[in-house]
Amino acid sequence: MTLIANIIIALFILVGVFFTVVTVVGVLRLPDVYTRAHAASKSATLGVLGILIGVFLHFWWIKGHFSIQLLLGSVFLFITSPVGGHLMSRAAYMSGVKPTELTVGDDLQEAIGEQKSREED
């Protein structure tokens, strides 16, 4: 029983570690802010969720301690992480960080332009 539990836990943690590594590779290798933000917010969230679940299960199954905080933490991260990513990207954009050359289109540019012209009316 404990073995199975341990294996499941290890699996979750492994997933978490994997995504974390992905994150760091992404953050280091991707060309511009926006892509890096993408890597950071998504894979990092996944990574931490994996680990949190693993740890949660560890305490629940092995130690017999049902930790609400860990669950709450997972939920919280799940909610806030994307929002954080969104905000950061937006901030980057607004502060004028140029996207990489490879970028295909820039919709927001137009949207802001429209809004500005509307305000000027």
Added chain:
Amino acid sequence: MELLMAIVAGILFTAAIYLILSRSLIKVILGTGLLSHGAHLFILTMGGLGGSAPPVLIDGVTEFADPLPQALILTAIVISFGVTAFILVLAYRTYAVHKTDDLNSMKGNDEHD
């Protein structure tokens, strides 16, 4: 471990003092921030780092980290928070009035008529 931590705290102190000695008000404030970090680490280090469990009673655990330095640090942290907030506001008020953040231009030895 204590050796290492003392050195880390010492480095924090060094950096803090280096910053405090600079001319820019902002750097000085950053320096005070580092200074308090260094001080807290020193307290922790001096209390001994060998504790095997957090100082919270739990069945079956008898060896704890020394709780007293922790309590002291907690007090010190809160105090330095208050002071940091104060210094920040003071800094920007000073900047607003003096129109500069260069400490060299805030000499003020006008008493030397």
Added chain:
Amino acid sequence: MKKNNVILQTTAKVTFFIISLFSIHIFFAGHFAPGGGFVGGLLTTGAIVLLLLAFDLETVQATLPFNFTIVIGIGLLLSLGTAAGAILFNVPFFTHAFAHFDLPLFGDTELHTAMIFDSGVYLVVVGAAITIIQSIGGDE
């Protein structure tokens, strides 16, 4: 430019409650597990800061219509009062008392005067931190 903050504001509302709950949990956990008045108060402050970030000073002021200077005063009085209660019994200042009660809903509960003291701490921390943040944020 009109600000588009819908995402943040919605998240903030949700998380505000999570954080508040957590802060209360941390506050009460204090005596037996990590936590206590400080962290609790600071967390509550964090929650309010989040609201401030997402909305603005006036909205938050309307939602939480406290004079935080008064909150500081109340908190300090509470803490001091708890400590000074000992004077009435002519025992050294700060002598706490505690007892275990068997309350219907919570089971065996320890009631401790330190708790009142800690709530004073909580109030002061919230009051002071918010006072500072409000003042700076409100400064032109």
Added chain:
Amino acid sequence: MINLLLFPIIIPFFFAIVLLFFKEQVRIQRILTVIGLSASIVAAFSLIMKVKQDGIQTLTLGSWPAPFGITMVSDMFSALLVTSTLVITLFVAIYSFSSIGEERERFFYYPAILFMITGVNGAFTTGDIFNMFVFFEVLLIASYLLIVLGGEKRQLRESIKYILVNVISSAFFVITIAYLYSIVGTLNMADIGQKIADIGQPGIVSVIGVLLLLVFGIKAGIFPLYFWMPGSYAAPPVPILALFGALLTKVGVYAITRTYTLFFVNDLAFTHTILMVLALLTIVAGCIGALAYFDLKQIIIYNILIAIGVILFGVSLMNEAGMQGAVFYLIHDMLIKGALFLIIGIMIHVTGTSNLREMGGLIKTHAPLGWLFLIAAFGLAGIPPLSGFVGKLLIVQGGFEHGQLFGTIVILLSSLIVLLSVIRIFIYAFWGEPVALQPTNRKTYKHMMFPTVILVALSVLYGVGTEWIFPYVSDAAHVLLDPSSYINAVLKE
């Protein structure tokens, strides 16, 4: 009333909190301040009586046994200091009614004063080294509030220096406590004293002694740690300056005295020689400054340095006469500095400047002020029978008994410099051709005079009535010289 010794700390604290609720009602604030301070004074006086009667008073907070909880200890030394602090504050507060201005009063001026007094009295009373740090922080942050209150250009500029220096000193204080804790494993001052005596003060403890001297020296303003002081103290309005000058530096002096009589008493030849040399250098530095300036505030501020040097010299002698003199002089200096600052406040109010060169002939229009100043000045210089004399006499006596001829003669000569510096004020401001004065409100002048006169009168009384005060001073010195009495009272062995 086992909690009696806490009242001089708690009452101002309580009133400070209550004042927070009356932010806009200046009148209520004033009344409450006076009530609070008067009540504290009553408590402080009864504390002195109690200590005189029953010896050292201790209180272990929370009923925890001595080294574990925080112990508050009131020996005669601290009781005297607490009382003088409160008395001075009361008069400064009354003085503020007419001089500080309503804007400041509305922005927590009185609560800040009361908080500061809480900190000062706490620092004087506490028997726990970390608790002392906390009280230091209380008084410091309150002093930050006071020094910057009003946000005038010069205030802001000097506040930065003041605060920076104090933040640094706090950091060093904290780590020094940590070092001490590492070595002796306790925070209770009596316990520390005991344990250091037990282990025979190894070298490292002396190092910590020096560190503590530096930490407290920053607050006390000893050489070469005083440089921030003249500028910073001169920035805020006069009542605040009076409080700072009269009280804050004395906290540092108290802390040095306490630690150097309780902890580091096993290697006097080393630690106390350092203290003595620094004290003498402080006197020299103070003398240079006191002569160098033509600014009222600066002159008196530098006189603080001289006084601190004199007191610490007395402490460093570690003999009866020296210690009695130091205690006597310490309280004298609190009173007289408070009074002098209030007087120069009035002079600045009347003339609109603090530059001596722009004053003159005030004796013609403000004769009582002139005589008041002259009395205070002579008191400061230690002209008998005014208050500075007996303290200095005892310190000189202690110095000669100790065989420290050179230092003692420096002390004597410093009196001359003090006299020169303050008489110069008298000659420039009160004598000479009268200069044209801005019309000022005579009523305000009178209101400012009232507390000032009383404070000067008190200092005169302190000097003339030495015989009544002497037993108390003698008790205080006795405890300082005999650490075991302090230790026994706390640890109840």
Added chain:
Amino acid sequence: MEFVWFIFLPALAALFIPTLFRRVAGIHTGWFVLIIPVVLFVYYSTYLPLTASGEHAVSSFDWIPSLGISFVSYLDGLSLLFTLLITGIGALVVLYSIFYLDRHKEKLGNFYVYLLLFMTAMLGVVQSDNVISLYLFWELTSISSFLLIGYWYTRDGSRFGALKSMMITVGGGLMMLGGFVILGILGDTYSIRELISRLSDYSGDPLFTLAAVLLLLGAFTKSAQFPFYIWLPDAMEAPTPVSAYLHSATMVKAGLYLVARFTPIFAESSVWIWLVSGIGLLTLMWGSFFAVKQTDLKGILAFSTVSQLGLIMSLLGAGAIAYHSDDTLFRLAMFAAIFHLVNHAVFKGSLFMIAGIVDHETGTRDIRKLGGLMSVMPISFTVAFIGGLSMAGIPPFGGFLSKELFLESMVALKHFELFNFDTWGILFPVIAWLASVFTFVYSFYFVFKTFTGEKKFDKLPLKPHEAPIGMLISPIILAVSVIALFFIPNVVGKWLVAPAVMAAQPQLYSLPSEAAVHVQAWHGFEYIPMWLTAGVIAIGALLFTSIKKWQPVYGLQPEKLSLNALYDSAMTFSEKGMNKLSRFYMNGLIRTYLLYMFAFFSVMTIVVLFAKGAFKLDMSSLSPITLFAVMNAIVAILGTGMVIMSKNRISAIIALGAVGYSVALFFVLFKAPDLALTQLVIETISVALFLLAFRHLPALKTHGETKQNKLVNGIIAIGVGLSVTLVALSAHSNKLVSSISQYYKDTVYTEAGGGNIVNVILVDYRGFDTLFEIAVLSIAGIAVLGMIKLRLSRKESDDEKE
């Protein structure tokens, strides 16, 4: 009634003077004041028979008995003599002042208050048996003298003179206090009588000589001895009654009194004898020589006073020799000293009053403008003539007698063989004689330049005429006394001088009559002093007549080398020099101040650490190093580096936050969950605060900091970092006593009812800390509020704009 209170009578009376002056405008306030010295004079005269029989009277009242300080009125021959001088001349001076000072123009209220204060002070000095109260009155004389000299406070000269006299005399007084304290320690008493009786216990102590020197500093400054005399000429800015009273008859004699009083103690010391007699003689010579240089009438008198004081001082020194030699000649010296002291008080008082009259009636005191006044002011001239000749030592005036005694004593010194006097003794009579010649010259110079010779009335500011009779009464009384002293010296000797001599040398005499010297004008032709006097008159007359020819000699002395110039440059240095000095290191830069502090801190710490051999590194007590901690340490250090390096403020804040978080991680690693929680929250909120505040702050700028500055900063920073680390390591390696923490672990559940020890410490064991820590937070809160909301400088800047 205890007669010690009579000392305070004048001071008490002074309390009523301002009221009297204001309310009773019709009568000159002086008349009320006059009552005091007269009453006192009469009262104290009643003690004459007592002291003449060698007894004394004591009355005392304790001031600080715990320290052995009391007010004692000890009346023996010496103190009674001075007391009578003070009250007697005091009465005459007050009388004189009534006519000298105009009651409408002058602030008599102040004047008489000071004068009465001075009277109390002076009585206290001479009657105190307790050295501490003696010191008290001593300083009080300095203060009242200061106030009196500065009486016309709008004049520059008055202020200058007042400050000068105060600085020098108070400084001397302080040194004297040092001497007193040493005596007090040695003899374990502050009472002079007891000190004398215990002399043998301590006279061999090494501090004894120091006490003598310190005491003499007090006496020399007060009695205007070389080189401290410089204050006296400047003190002449005081109203003339004051000069007559304080600066010739009484206050300057306090130093002489002190020397006489302490002769029984210090006569043991060779240093004392050499200093007193040597400095006295030097002063005599110096003063008499430079008196001729002066052009101000009061200046001449001031220098003459200096020289006369020197004369008496040297006699006192010679008198102390009586303890070492049986030669009756030395016993004569003390008698001569006291006798001349009386003489001087009388004739100099009269001369000052005449100088005042001349000033009052002609409007000038410049001797170059004066001349021929004899015709219009015959009475004044007569008085001046009598006083002047007495001063010159010419019969038939009192001065002659004491001058002869003086010369006799000086001749005797030649033979004295102790303390190397046999080698240098010959100088004494020579200098004494030379000085007497100059004394003769300046006396004549003063009298005859003013009253005879060419009349230059048209150059005078006022039209000269004889003074009103009221103003003349006092000088006339004094002039009569001068003559009387010549004819009844032995009466005076018996009642006044001999008791005083006995008081000054109590070990030598048991009855005053033994001390009495029969004074006579004619000793026969073998009497050397007679020939010396004749020589003085001959050479003196020669010099006086040729004064125009040699007076330019004085111009040879460069002004810069004079003692006055020394004082002036000291004063300038104390203002300008100190300012410059202070400017040099007080440059207003916080960085500089911090550099001093840090440099001192690190040097001090490291030096002490190694000097005390306290540095120790105990590897055994270290806890094991964990990998995470090392990694985290790297993070913390990198973060720190980034804070320093970062070029913009956001990255600096990010880095600071990173350091904060790594500190939190340290807390986790070292088992401090509470700390970790708090640190995390606080760090975040701090960062938010920084960001908030950055809206109001500029971007990060280096302000062109030089490389050199950075280098210095770096070195200092490293020094401090190194010292704190080293101390930390040594402290850790010196864990000598186990911590008190175990108690908390044991009692936390049972007695405090909690489980989280840290939290229980915070709210219970050390709740007091927490209570005030939240107070700190609260104050920070209201401080921020106050700082932001209250802006008095806004008005300021608005003003600037307008």
Added chain:
Amino acid sequence: MKIFIWISLIIIFLSMLGTLVRVFKGPSTPDRLIALDGIGVMLISIIALLSIVFDTIFFIDVILLIAIMSFIGTVSFSKFIEKGAIIDRDTHR
């Protein structure tokens, strides 16, 4: 199991150091910010795993706390970068 957790921990720690490189390199402030956010997340992982290593539940609160705090930090930083002011007085103006 212990060893596995240790290895995971070290990997995550190294990742954290890697991310830290980004914090140093920048180039733009948002880059650093993003990296910092990532570090916060990794810190959570580390502490979660450390709880297993230390065998204590007392650090679990820290996890949630870091989550909250890093969110607040992220929001304030982004607002600062975007607008320069992180708290508005009044959005409707």
